[in-house]
Amino acid sequence: MSADIILARLRQFLLIISMGVFLMTVTELVFLGHWNKAIQYLPWALSALGLISLALVYFRPGRAAIMAMRWSMTVIGACSIIGVYEHMSNNLRFWLEVQPNATIWELIKATLEGENPVMAPGILLLGAVIGLAAIYRHPLITIHEENKK
Numbered sequence: 001m002s003a004d005i006i007l008a009r010l011r012q013f014l015l016i017i018s019m020g021v022f023l024m025t026v027t028e029l030v031f032l033g034h035w036n037k038a039i040q041y042l043p044w045a046l047s048a049l050g051l052i053s054l055a056l057v058y059f060r061p062g063r064a065a066i067m068a069m070r071w072s073m074t075v076i077g078a079c080s081i082i083g084v085y086e087h088m089s090n091n092l093r094f095w096l097e098v099q100p101n102a103t104i105w106e107l108i109k110a111t112l113e114g115e116n117p118v119m120a121p122g123i124l125l126l127g128a129v130i131g132l133a134a135i136y137r138h139p140l141i142t143i144h145e146e147n148k149k
Contacts, residue, residue: 014134015058021127022050028123039086046076046124054131063140070135077128083121090116 025047034040053072056065091114095107102110112118135141 011134011138012058014130015054018127018131018134019051019054019058021123021130022047022054025123025127028120042079043083043121043124046079047127050076050124050127050131057135061140066135066138066140069131073128073131077125077132080121080124080128083124084118087114087116087118087121088112090114091118 025043029035029043029047034043049072053065053069057069088111092107092111094114095102095110099106099110
């Protein structure tokens with residue numbers, strides 16, 4: 001089996017894993033009832049964006065689909081930081097209401113260990129990074145860049 005075939009299969013495998021991450025994220029959001037505020041729809045939209053762009057590259061690989069996926073995964077990764085911030089700020093806000101005289105250390109600990117899991121939004125970043133790894137130096141992109149030179 002040639003190296004090109006192995007690499008193509010590895011790319012497909014990474015695309016499937018990334019799709020799985022976004023599907024599991026949606027499943028988790030359903031279990032949590034993550035739809036009470038407008039900001040809570042952001043991971044739903046990002047997961048949908050990820051699944052659509054991954055499906056396009058998997059079923060209709062082309063330069064436009066790969067470039068769209070590259071931008072989509074970059075946006076998803078950046079937006080996962082918004083989720084981390086939201087979870088931390090909600091934990092801090094709650095603790096300040098409950099314990100207004102808390103020490104700095106108690107506030108830091110409560111922010112990181114509160115009701116909202118701080119690292120949960122990072123799953124979107126993981127899915128995006130795996131998706132980006134699948135298209136790293138993809139032949140459809142590198143051939144186009146070489147032809148520009």
